[in-house]
Amino acid sequence: MTAVRAPYALAALVVALGALIDTRLALVLAGWLAAWGANAWIAQQGGPAARWLVPAIFGITLIAIWEAVVQLFNVPFVILPPPSAVADRIAASTDLLYADFMQTFVKGALSGYAMGVVAGFAVALVADRFDFLRRGLLPVGNMMAALPIVGTAPIFVMWFGSNWESKAAVVFTMVFFPVLVNTVQGLKEATAQQRDLMATYAASYGQTLWRLRLPAAMPFIFNGLKIGSTLALIGAIVAEFFGSPIVGMGFRISTSVGTLALDMVWAEIAIAALAGSLFYGAVALTERAVTFWHPSQRR
Amino acid sequence: MADAALGHAPRAGGAGTGLLRRALAGTTLPVLTVIAAILALWYAACIPMNIHGTVNMARAHGFEAVPASRGERRNMGAFELVALNPAAIPHVWSAEKPRLPAPHQVGAEIWRTVALTAPNDPRGLIYHAWVTLSATALGFLIGMGLGILLAIGIVHNRAMDLSVMPWAIASQTIPILAIAPMVIVVLASVGLTGLLPKALIAAYLSFFPVVVGMVKGLRSPDAMQLDLLRTYSASPMQVLLRLRLPASMPYLFTSLKIGAAASLVGTIVGELPTGGAGLGARLLAGSYFGQTIQIWSALFVAAFLAALLVGAIGAVQGATLRRMGMAAR
Numbered sequence: 151m152t153a154v155r156a157p158y159a160l161a162a163l164v165v166a167l168g169a170l171i172d173t174r175l176a177l178v179l180a181g182w183l184a185a186w187g188a189n190a191w192i193a194q195q196g197g198p199a200a201r202w203l204v205p206a207i208f209g210i211t212l213i214a215i216w217e218a219v220v221q222l223f224n225v226p227f228v229i230l231p232p233p234s235a236v237a238d239r240i241a242a243s244t245d246l247l248y249a250d251f252m253q254t255f256v257k258g259a260l261s262g263y264a265m266g267v268v269a270g271f272a273v274a275l276v277a278d279r280f281d282f283l284r285r286g287l288l289p290v291g292n293m294m295a296a297l298p299i300v301g302t303a304p305i306f307v308m309w310f311g312s313n314w315e316s317k318a319a320v321v322f323t324m325v326f327f328p329v330l331v332n333t334v335q336g337l338k339e340a341t342a343q344q345r346d347l348m349a350t351y352a353a354s355y356g357q358t359l360w361r362l363r364l365p366a367a368m369p370f371i372f373n374g375l376k377i378g379s380t381l382a383l384i385g386a387i388v389a390e391f392f393g394s395p396i397v398g399m400g401f402r403i404s405t406s407v408g409t410l411a412l413d414m415v416w417a418e419i420a421i422a423a424l425a426g427s428l429f430y431g432a433v434a435l436t437e438r439a440v441t442f443w444h445p446s447q448r449r
Numbered sequence: 450m451a452d453a454a455l456g457h458a459p460r461a462g463g464a465g466t467g468l469l470r471r472a473l474a475g476t477t478l479p480v481l482t483v484i485a486a487i488l489a490l491w492y493a494a495c496i497p498m499n500i501h502g503t504v505n506m507a508r509a510h511g512f513e514a515v516p517a518s519r520g521e522r523r524n525m526g527a528f529e530l531v532a533l534n535p536a537a538i539p540h541v542w543s544a545e546k547p548r549l550p551a552p553h554q555v556g557a558e559i560w561r562t563v564a565l566t567a568p569n570d571p572r573g574l575i576y577h578a579w580v581t582l583s584a585t586a587l588g589f590l591i592g593m594g595l596g597i598l599l600a601i602g603i604v605h606n607r608a609m610d611l612s613v614m615p616w617a618i619a620s621q622t623i624p625i626l627a628i629a630p631m632v633i634v635v636l637a638s639v640g641l642t643g644l645l646p647k648a649l650i651a652a653y654l655s656f657f658p659v660v661v662g663m664v665k666g667l668r669s670p671d672a673m674q675l676d677l678l679r680t681y682s683a684s685p686m687q688v689l690l691r692l693r694l695p696a697s698m699p700y701l702f703t704s705l706k707i708g709a710a711a712s713l714v715g716t717i718v719g720e721l722p723t724g725g726a727g728l729g730a731r732l733l734a735g736s737y738f739g740q741t742i743q744i745w746s747a748l749f750v751a752a753f754l755a756a757l758l759v760g761a762i763g764a765v766q767g768a769t770l771r772r773m774g775m776a777a778r
Binding site for chain 2: 186189190192193194200201204205207208209228229282283284285286287288289290293296297298300301302304305307308309380383384387388391392393399400403404407410412415419422423426427
């Protein structure tokens with residue numbers, strides 16, 4: 151019995167200590183501990199519902215605590231606006247946010263991503279045909295993939311102007327190397343035995359590639375695609391800090407910081423987070439459909 | 450082609466061909482070839498990229514620009530202008546503010562600002578590189594420590610696992626880097642400036658890769674190994690110290706490399722609005738004043754820092770895994 155009650159006693163003690171310092175602190179602590187206790191209880195019950203219910207409660211608690219802390223402690227607006235103000239801002243300026251989204255995500259990030267993926271894939275196919283080239287490109291590509299490529303943004307803005315073309319160029323460079331390296335690695339995946347089998351079928355290079363080696367490479371290729379999908383939006387937004395037309399998520403963030411309109415900044419961040427997660431989710435879903443045979447996809 | 454050479458070399462014999470064979474079979478020669486090709490492409494690209502600027506300076510270089518009017522030249526394609534002004538070609542690799550500086554110009558600038566400038570001189574790149582590196586290292590250490598602690602918590606507490614893990618994974622798809630400059634400005638408004646704000650961004654960026662990698666690593670011991678420790682009646686602490694932590698080492702180092710690269714990018718982007726010291730500030734200043742050579746040299750020093758960080762972690766990884774008897778590949 152005492153073992154079960156111990157966490158409750160501890161929680162009560164923490165809240166009491168908080169109350170000694172500040173009643174508002176006690177309120178926040180009590181809310182946090184109640185949500186955490188509920189989560190712990192649900193997690194212990196297990197079941198399929200816990201898998202999404204627990205993280206949902208955790209996320210909602212975080213936002214509620216954020217709101218409560220900002221309201222109760224009168225945190226200055228310029229430091230941390232409450233989530234309700236951010237939601238108001240999103241609702242009030244959907245047109246502006248949509249224009250920024252189209253400029254940065256669709257024109258900058260997506261076009262650069264598509265070009266980077268195609269180019270990385272094409273170069274990987276060429277490198278795969280010539281072993282000498284493969285051995286030379288792989289270490290260089292691995293090295294390049296670890297470098298702070300975002301830093302090339304000022305150069306591309308200088309070359310391609312401040313509109314979306316320069317953002318697409320930055321995204322292209324960021325996406326190209328992960329895709330290249332992963333595709334080259336994936337194309338080595340088919341075993342010698344499998345290749346021999348294709349040879350006994352008198353399969354041509356193209357047939358072996360299409361029926362055996364590309365499917366075998368897919369888990370690796372999708373790894374590159376997923377890495378690239380998170381890099382794409384970052385590249386497009388950061389490149390806008392170096393110069394942009396008067397529309398775009400990066401432009402809005404940097405000008406809103408300048409005027410201390412932090413609700414706008416957080417609104418853009420919320421949109422970026424949503425777009426980034428959806429983009430990644432779309433790539434991950436495609437992966438599940440394409441590589442359904444892979445052990446990591448089996449359930 | 451390389452395969453053919455490989456096949457014939459052993460039969461030809463001799464020390465010279467043996468050396469050639471080894472060079473062809475390894476990665477040194479291919480890598481050098483690729484780098485040489487990149488440099489050749491770079492030099493070639495300088496010609497069309499810089500031709501307009503060079504022809505505009507034709508008088509100073511001692512030749513006559515072929516379409517004499519500036520406006521006419523501006524509307525011409527780069528290759529057409531090259532064909533009309535072959536005399537300009539030798540000068541495209543030595544322009545003062547080129548659109549694309551030649552590799553040797555960048556090399557000379559790095560040499561001038563690194564070797565010939567005092568380390569504490571703000572005009573030198575060592576000073577800026579050190580500002581960036583110290584913030585990166587501090588943030589990386591904070592992120593690594595917190596990441597490992599959270600991973601240990603997640604492995605031992607089911608409620609924590611269920612609530613934090615989905616958000617830790619989701620947060621990697623969020624372009625947090627984009628708000629780095631805002632965080633710097635906001636922290637500066639409450640009086641927090643200097644090393645710490647940048648380090649916080651670097652810490653945040655290295656935090657989640659470490660958490661995700663470490664959770665995977667701490668869970669890597671299989672049921673049989675865990676059962677064995679249960680038969681020894683080992684406490685959770687002992688299981689952690691003797692089994693889970695050692696087993697997680699390969700995962701830890703892989704995610705540390707990702708985290709180090711991420712925190713360097715975070716620091717550089719975080720330095721954009723500070724305007725003072727650091728490689729990011731140097732990049733922004735270069736882009737404001739059109740100092741392309743300065744941008745490229747800052748970029749190369751940043752690349753060198755990234756290689757240094759990843760290389761250092763790789764060295765520790767090699768030494769650790771060798772001592773633990775795990776094959777260091």
